[in-house]
Amino acid sequence: MARPPLPRILSTGSAQIARSRELARTAADSATDVLQPLITITRGMRRLASAGRRRWAETPKDKRGPLLFLVASVVLVVALVPYGPLLAVITLMAAAAWQGRDRTPPAPEGPDESQTQRLQSLYEALVPYFSTAEDPSPLYAHGGDWEKAFPAYEFDDSGRIAQLVIRYPAYFPDGEADPRARIEQLLTAKSGRGREYLFTWDEEGNELTVGVLAPLPADLAAQRFVTAPGETVLGFTDPSRVQRTLPLSYGEEQRDVPPVVWRTGVRSTEPHLLAVGQPGSGASTLLRSIALQALQYGDVLVVEGGGTGEYACLTGRDGVLGVEVGLAGAVASLEWAAHETERRLIAANRARQAGHPPPDDTKRPLWILLDRPTAFSHLADADGRKDPQSLLQVPLRHGRAAAVTVVVAEQFDTLDALSDAVRQHTRARVVLGPASAGQLTAVLGAPPHTTPVDHVPPGRGYARLGTGPVHRLQVPATPDPYDEATSDAHRQAVLDLLPPRTTPADAEPMPIEPMPIEAPVMEQA
Helix, strand or coil, X not given: CCCCCCCHXXXXXXXXXXXXXXXXXXXXXXXXXXXXXXXXXXHHHHHHHHHHHHHHHHCCHHHHHHHHHXXXXXHHHHHHCCCHHHHHHHHHHHHHHHHCCCCCCCCCCCCCHHHHHHHHHXXXXXXXXXXXXXXXXXXXXXXXXXXXXXCEEEECCCCCEEEEEEECCCCCCCCCHHHXXXXXXXXXXXXXXXXXXXXXXXXXXXEEEEEEECCCCCCCECCCCCCCCCEEEEEECCCCCCCCCEEEEECCEEEEECEEEEECCCCCCCCCXXXXXXXXXXXXXXXXXXXXXXXXXXXXXXXXXXXXXXXXXXXXXXXXXXXXXXXXXXXXHXXXXXXXXXXXHHHHHHHHHCCCCCCHHHCCCEEEXXXXXXXXXXXXXXXXXXXXXXXXXXXXXXXXXXXXXXXEEEEHHHHHHCCHHHHHHCCEEEEECCCCHHHHHHHHCCCCCECCCCCCXXXXXXXXXXXXXXXXXXXXXXXXXXXXXXXXXXXHHHHHHCCCECCCHHHCCCCCCCCCCCCCCCCCC
């Protein structure tokens, strides 16, 4: 059956509204142009009246009588003089027009001397990269005209470049990573270090746009995020990189901030995460933020290899299966996690064979958070015990089907000690703190779209989910509430998100290893 066409008023309504708005805007502009003299005179009369009131208020009371007599005498003389009132009105209108004129200083046309020198030096620095001896009419040449190469530019209040459009010859290999990296490094050094630059290459138009990115807000505190089950907010990024925003409490006001959302679960393509950074870069803050979000819908097991007590606030809380800081406890907990993953797989397999939905105890998410697991590897090697990382192979390989998620945080100096299973199955990657372009590319698998800086606040870095784009990232402030250096506002924000403590910290039960379940035998057809 053919669908009837939409009514004409609905199909053409948006176009009519657009035309009506355009006509109204044109009429308003025309009326403003016609009434501009009247607007100027009215503004001037208002300024003259304000000046008269200020003059009257500043006059002492003993001198106000003579002042009134003087004004009355002037008015009387003007009234008696031929054509006096007409001349007075003309003089008043002229004074009002002069006072009501637009006093906004005109924008300077073109760059000043210092800006011209900066653009010329930048042009000279690009000559060796954008010119060849075989070019009959080079766009870049020593002593050449920079105005042809830089069609658009903007400067900030400090006199440094804020945005710049650069034209380059068509024979420049802009499709290769190394030549582009050299140009970006040169522009970063010449335009001013300490800022993050966004480079947009237009390979079809042979233009490069250089923009300065505003720093991400670093004072966003931990809070409840409006997300669905299976969604975890890693942090926040630039508005132009994602198509979603979250309403957040930003101090005393509300603000919509674009998040970096990591999706886990059965249909996730990146079920596990690896966070890498320098000491003090905010990796523990990221794990605490993930733990507080995971406790809304699942259980959490924390294994801390640093031994600093960063996760003591989670001990004994509802949904926290354990916070292990020793080698023996870490090995026992990870062995239980491996057996629990196998048990969930077997139970779900039996339910599917019987035509039943999976049991509820196999669908509740289980999160395994490991902070610096390589520290336990060194201890296990010295003590002759099993490496705890070897126990992660089953949760990493089969965790997506069993609703088990593994999050590993490690430092750059011990990154080589991670096992192959951790490297292969952690497809979601986060790099926090200062890092070179080579380190970012090695961990994320792709270079970032901006230039990394040397000094960044804790929790600042980059994130990449699988084969997606690289995002700038700022982790919400989730400090250890027991740390004395933590501010009261951030401490209270974390304490408000913690689940109630029903188990004493010194009497927390260890997870019991379940009995092995034999795998069901498939019937032959």
